[in-house]
Amino acid sequence: MTDLSDLPPFWSVPRALALRPALPLVTALALWLYAVRHTDVSHLDDYGLVAALHPGFWAGLAVLTAGFWFTVRDPRRPGGWSAAYVLGLLVMERATQAVLYPTPLYAWAWKHDGVVDHLLTAGGLQNADQIGDMAVYDQWPGFFAAQAALVRLLGVDSAAMYMAWWPLASSLTLLLPLLLIYRTFTEDRRLIWTAVWLFHVANWVGQDYFSPQSVAFALHLGVLAVVLRRYGRSGEGGGRRGQAVWTALVTLLVTAIVISHQLTPGMLIVSLLALWLLRRHRDWVPVATTVVIFLAWCLTAALPFLSAALPDMVRAVGDVGGNVETGYGATPTGTGAVVTSWAARLLSGAVLLLAVAGVWRQPVLRYRAMPLLVITAAPLPMFVASSYGSEMVFRVLMFMLPGVAFFGAAALLPKVRTLAATEAAAEAAAEARRKGEARTRRGFGLRSGFGVRVWGPLPVLLAGTLAFVPSYSGKDRISYFPPQEVALVQRLFDEAPEGSLVVAANRNYPLAHASYGSVDHYWFLEDDRRHVDEIVRDPARTLATDMAGVEPPARAYFLFTQGQSANSEMNGQLTGAQLDRIREAVAASPRFRLVAETGAGVVYELRQTEDDGAGDGGAGDDRASAGDGGAEGAGR
Incomplete structure (x- = not known):
């Protein structure tokens, strides 16, 4: 020993x-x-x-x-x-x-x-x-x-x-x-x-x-x-x-x-x-x-x-x-x-x-x-x-x-x-x-x-x-943005012409303020509650109206991501079912076309053709008359 x-x-x-x-x-x-x-x-x-x-x-x-x-x-x-x-x-x-x-x-x-x-x-x-x-x-x-x-x-x-x-x-x-x-x-x-x-x-x-x-x-x-x-x-x-x-x-x-x-x-x-x-x-x-x-x-x-x-x-x-x-x-x-x-x-x-x-x-x-x-x-x-x-x-x-x-x-x-x-x-x-x-x-x-x-x-x-x-990490579902979400938003801002408008539920997504000197934003859940209810009742028509008035070559985009959904659900804005209904209505509407999609989000563009109101029963006139109101709601 x-x-x-x-x-x-x-x-x-x-x-x-x-x-x-x-x-x-x-x-x-x-x-x-x-x-x-x-x-x-x-x-x-x-x-x-x-x-x-x-x-x-x-x-x-x-x-x-x-x-x-x-x-x-x-x-x-x-x-x-x-x-x-x-x-x-x-x-x-x-x-x-x-x-x-x-x-x-x-x-x-x-x-x-x-x-x-x-x-x-x-x-x-x-x-x-x-x-x-x-x-x-x-x-x-x-x-x-x-x-x-x-x-x-x-x-x-x-x-x-x-x-x-x-x-x-x-x-x-x-x-x-x-x-x-x-x-x-x-x-x-x-x-x-x-x-x-x-x-x-x-x-x-x-x-x-x-x-x-x-x-x-x-x-x-x-x-x-x-x-x-x-x-x-x-x-x-x-x-x-x-x-x-x-x-x-x-x-x-x-x-x-x-x-x-x-x-x-x-x-x-x-x-x-x-x-x-x-x-x-x-x-x-x-x-x-x-x-x-x-x-x-x-x-x-x-x-x-x-x-x-x-x-x-x-x-x-x-x-x-x-x-x-x-x-x-x-x-x-x-x-x-x-x-x-x-x-x-x-x-x-x-x-x-x-x-x-x-x-x-x-x-x-x-x-x-x-x-x-x-x-x-x-x-x-x-x-x-x-x-x-x-x-x-x-x-x-x-x-x-x-x-x-x-x-x-x-x-x-x-x-x-x-x-x-x-x-x-x-x-x-x-x-x-x-x-x-x-x-x-x-x-x-x-x-x-x-x-x-x-x-x-x-x-x-x-x-x-x-x-x-x-206390510190319990809301990481809201705070974390997976790489697919980051890539999706980055692609959007890389392709958006100057003067474009990006519409989203809220600002809880990465790069939400990228190119803010040349691209405008509208987060509809920050708008008056009555207008939010209108979007829930008739998503595609109301959003199209809000997004009207963007002059070419600028474009209007609807962006929906995983981060927006998490923030809305966990902070008492809209439920997951309501958000899904809005996304599905936009996807089904002839007013919008799909631009990009990943497992963490999707981007749609508002069509800018003369017949974009077809099938919506005269919604084109309503969109024209409400264009200024949509711009005001967007804070532009």
């Missing part, structure tokens, strides 16, 4: 014990790799990715969560292990879809790709007279201009080549500002890393996709990190020269936010203003800088859009009920959609309750981390200001989440340490480590101090981590 003392130093017992946290991490990632290789996403149901995932994925996520919890609670483990587990979490959370799906997810990401492509082809910014409602993106062009430069730098065809990995990349960019913010109030690595974990678990809102919001949110956290750390109550910051440097950095970050996104500057202003008014940070420079830059942009580049939108914005102020109402076409229907929506609500509710419990259980944080508590509550008044397209409740939740995660993590831990107690805690920890040396070999999780206080919170953390999957 080999004497352990004869083993090389690498295999010494202390080193083996030091590497023990690697076992759950490696096991979890191995299970993840096995799961993604054995997951089929070709036929998603109303539960999205949840029902399609191989059981190995769930097992890996459970192992990862347990390994993280016992590692972060063990005072002997370096912080690098906690960071490794968080990176493993981000890979399992945010890279799974990029690995499984052959095409990028989410119609809004494809829309933003279209904006980048238009900016590249147009060669400059355009106004509403040239591109209509899409001019709003040219009035906040920061993100899109940066992406256009990146596309050219990388030498790729479009942003679609890398935007599937954007959720992972944008989540990684949040790590640094989160760590800086949390370290402002504590050096307790248990609290810091548990808060980071909880933040990413609860961040199911989905604003990490290829969008200006994903970048603006990271910059928003960066500004808060600088202000909290360098503009303290006592004016810390390294003197005038140091303050000038930090003010220049804040100015740069704020400018990038203001020129890229409409909502984030408002959220930043209310946060900074709350800190200043409550005397938590007495320096007025950050809030004044943000207000001045924001107003300067609103009164110049963004003025055309704001002038048109101002009446509706004023009417929304104070209408809390209307601002949080989802409205028609945004209410989940069907068992899968309802279950996943409730999973998201319960996850958010649970984390909010944890935050309340953390504030109550850890009274020292109510004083030491009061600025973070102020920032957490600051976005709440935005409910009064606007509905933001029925998304304000989700955005408020996202901007509250950094603070909510911090106080929620405090609820899962015993007494936490703040900066004021760092030295005393370090001495106590050193003494505890010395006393614990003799008990090192008792096993993982069985040392003194590991008991109910360690095992008790684990089910809570595990439940939240598992609940993230249905």
Whole structure:
């Protein structure tokens, strides 16, 4: 038998014990790799990715969560292990879809790709007279201009080549500002890393996709990190020269936010203003800088859009009920959609309750981390200001989440340490480590101090981590567009002459905004409900009337795809049977001819011959008289 003392130093017992946290991490990632290789996403149901995932994925996520919890609670483990587990979490959370799906997810990401492509082809910014409602993106062009430069730098065809990995990349960019913010109030690595974990678990809102919001949110956290750390109550910051440097950095970050996104500057202003008014940070420079830059942009580049939108914005102020109402076409229907929506609500509710419990259980944080508590509550008044397209409740939740995660993590831990107690805690920890040396070999999780206080919170953390999957990926049937659908839509826009009109049920399909500078769109489910009912009653005749008036050589197309059907069914617009009836009526009508068809969709063209009204009992006269109404409904 080999004497352990004869083993090389690498295999010494202390080193083996030091590497023990690697076992759950490696096991979890191995299970993840096995799961993604054995997951089929070709036929998603109303539960999205949840029902399609191989059981190995769930097992890996459970192992990862347990390994993280016992590692972060063990005072002997370096912080690098906690960071490794968080990176493993981000890979399992945010890279799974990029690995499984052959095409990028989410119609809004494809829309933003279209904006980048238009900016590249147009060669400059355009106004509403040239591109209509899409001019709003040219009035906040920061993100899109940066992406256009990146596309050219990388030498790729479009942003679609890398935007599937954007959720992972944008989540990684949040790590640094989160760590800086949390370290402002504590050096307790248990609290810091548990808060980071909880933040990413609860961040199911989905604003990490290829969008200006994903970048603006990271910059928003960066500004808060600088202000909290360098503009303290006592004016810390390294003197005038140091303050000038930090003010220049804040100015740069704020400018990038203001020129890229409409909502984030408002959220930043209310946060900074709350800190200043409550005397938590007495320096007025950050809030004044943000207000001045924001107003300067609103009164110049963004003025055309704001002038048109101002009446509706004023009417929304104070209408809390209307601002949080989802409205028609945004209410989940069907068992899968309802279950996943409730999973998201319960996850958010649970984390909010944890935050309340953390504030109550850890009274020292109510004083030491009061600025973070102020920032957490600051976005709440935005409910009064606007509905933001029925998304304000989700955005408020996202901007509250950094603070909510911090106080929620405090609820899962015993007494936490703040900066004021760092030295005393370090001495106590050193003494505890010395006393614990003799008990090192008792096993993982069985040392003194590991008991109910360690095992008790684990089910809570595990439940939240598992609940993230249905909350984030439960509607992938809507978000995923198979390659056949992408190819079909791409062929349509490649062949459509300038000035053509594309009619579809809704905008939930890839490339929906491709060529928007030269091709018009009409999504009839966004029209008045009475007109939608007319289409359901007499699909071919009503759609032909709406599509009339397109002058040759331009053409009018009817596009129906798998993504449109999924969105309509799962959000309570039209049922699958109603949509099938519309498609079948168009297919049977002599007014239309088939252009292209795949397993994921179909394209029909409105005939432009003089006898296209034959067999419809004088519908040609009706079409001529209703042509302007169809154009108005299309928003042209």
